[in-house]
Amino acid sequence: MYNKDWAKVDINTVPNIITEVPGPKSKEYHDRASQYMKGYSSQVRLFPVAFESGKGCVLSDVDGNDYIDFSSGIYVTGLGHCHPKISEAVALYANKLMNCHDFTTKIKMDLLEKLAEVTQGDLNGIQLYDSGTTAVEAGLRCARAATGKFEFISFWRDFHGKTMGSVSLAMVDSTQGMRAPGFYQAPRPNCYRCPFKLNYPECKCHCVDFIEDVIANETSQQLAAIVLEPIQGWNGSVIPPDEFMPRLRKLCDKYGILLFADEVLTGMARTGKMFCMEHWDTVPDITTIGKGFGNGFPVTAMCISDKYKGVVENISASSSYGGNPMACAAALASLEVIEEENLCERSEHLGNIMLERMKKIKSDHPIVGDVRGKGCLLAIELVKDKRTKEAFEEAGKLVYQKAFEKGLAWVPSKSTLRLSPPLIMEDEMALKGLDIIDEAIGEVERDLL
Numbered sequence: 007m008y009n010k011d012w013a014k015v016d017i018n019t020v021p022n023i024i025t026e027v028p029g030p031k032s033k034e035y036h037d038r039a040s041q042y043m044k045g046y047s048s049q050v051r052l053f054p055v056a057f058e059s060g061k062g063c064v065l066s067d068v069d070g071n072d073y074i075d076f077s078s079g080i081y082v083t084g085l086g087h088c089h090p091k092i093s094e095a096v097a098l099y100a101n102k103l104m105n106c107h108d109f110t111t112k113i114k115m116d117l118l119e120k121l122a123e124v125t126q127g128d129l130n131g132i133q134l135y136d137s138g139t140t141a142v143e144a145g146l147r148c149a150r151a152a153t154g155k156f157e158f159i160s161f162w163r164d165f166h167g168k169t170m171g172s173v174s175l176a177m178v179d180s181t182q183g184m185r186a187p188g189f190y191q192a193p194r195p196n197c198y199r200c201p202f203k204l205n206y207p208e209c210k211c212h213c214v215d216f217i218e219d220v221i222a223n224e225t226s227q228q229l230a231a232i233v234l235e236p237i238q239g240w241n242g243s244v245i246p247p248d249e250f251m252p253r254l255r256k257l258c259d260k261y262g263i264l265l266f267a268d269e270v271l272t273g274m275a276r277t278g279k280m281f282c283m284e285h286w287d288t289v290p291d292i293t294t295i296g297k298g299f300g301n302g303f304p305v306t307a308m309c310i311s312d313k314y315k316g317v318v319e320n321i322s323a324s325s326s327y328g329g330n331p332m333a334c335a336a337a338l339a340s341l342e343v344i345e346e347e348n349l350c351e352r353s354e355h356l357g358n359i360m361l362e363r364m365k366k367i368k369s370d371h372p373i374v375g376d377v378r379g380k381g382c383l384l385a386i387e388l389v390k391d392k393r394t395k396e397a398f399e400e401a402g403k404l405v406y407q408k409a410f411e412k413g414l415a416w417v418p419s420k421s422t423l424r425l426s427p428p429l430i431m432e433d434e435m436a437l438k439g440l441d442i443i444d445e446a447i448g449e450v451e452r453d454l455l
């Protein structure tokens with residue numbers, strides 16, 4: 007049963023903004039910290055609040071203001087902040103055994119058995135890590151070891167992390183320079199902004215056929231894997247058409263290429279299924295898991311098909327903290343909570359309710375060009391003109407800030423606003439959060455149009 011009592015709040019009491027925000031203590035703490043800490047995310051740069059605590063779906067700052075959480079700590083705390091089952095599991099091992107390299111522990115054995123049970127198909131070769139990007143790196147090394155080939159194709163505006171292999175799969179920022187040799191990119195299906203200026207379904211999903219052109223003209227036929235996010239996260243919940251993934255699987259099989267689905271953001275019930283690839287009945291050869299896996303405790307995994315799992319022995323796969331007892335306890339408890347509280351169904355239900363309300367926001371506002379989502383992975387894209395679809399970055403920034411001032415902690419991405427509430431959020435609270443967004447968009451329209 008969906009057990010929400012521990013996270014219950016009186017909806018009339020949130021959000022609760024009692025100072026100007028960011029408040030005086032937030033300002034002081036952030037100013038002092040930022041003397042040293044450099045390289046903040048745009049989320050923080052645009053709203054430098056300092057947080058004190060979180061419970062369920064509510065975040066509290068150091069000045070005593072309470073916010074509805076539409077970010078889940080950047081897609082991480084999907085089961086709510088400080089879920090008692092997870093906090094207790096971590097505390098148990100914080101007092102018992104914190105780290106012991108990659109030696110076996112009972113909690114690790116239990117986690118591995120549970121993870122193998124819930125992953126798709128035969129993705130039973132597992133290694134555990136402490137960040138999404140190191141899991142992706144391990145997946146890349148495994149793909150090379152399994153195929154004896156070295157090249158990769160990834161997709162425009164996908165994101166896979168910030169270590170060198172991961173950034174070579176993507177275009178993270180202007181300082182990146184060249185990708186490492188052997189990394190190529192293909193246009194990503196994006197039906198709102200088709201890279202081929204075609205319309206779905208008349209396009210017949212041309213983006214899949216075009217990958218064959220990329221293989222023929224860019225690579226030296228030494229492809230180890232095609233790597234992708236099942237749904238784009240950072241780029242604003244961009245969902246591929248339904249036939250894309252099964253056709254990509256066929257294409258990989260035709261060329262003997264591994265299919266590598268990076269589920270760091272989309273996994274753990276975020277999109278209404280335990281793993282997003284389940285929406286298209288498509289099983290990859292490699293998958294990576296992170297973010298919601300430990301609900302805030304840094305634990306991630308790289309899972310590879312039984313067919314290739316022997317190669318994990320050859321990539322020097324272990325790490326200092328990967329799969330330490332606290333991490334395993336957090337991940338096992340999180341998987342159990344997803345099942346016990348039926349959070350796949352909950353995520354789908356909440357996402358549907360939110361998307362319906364977002365469609366109304368779109369029809370009411372001239373600057374809302376697109377609303378989209380699967381489960382609790384949602385986005386609103388702002389445009390200067392619905393016909394030309396010109397991106398409205400200034401509005402994106404202002405709507406983010408205004409809604410935050412009204413008590414909504416969430417995530418901007420230039421002209422796109424990203425929504426990823428905890429999966430346990432009550433319908434009423436989610437709709438209240440969307441009312442705040444509606445109001446903020448209205449105010450920005452009055453200021454800018």
Ligand SMILES: Cc1ncc(COP(=O)(O)O)c(C=O)c1O
Nearest residue numbers: 137138139165166167239270271
């Ligand atoms: C799809 C995807 N892969 C990998 C990563 C990297 O994860 P981490 O920040 O834990 O290294 C991210 C982070 O946002 C992600 O969204």
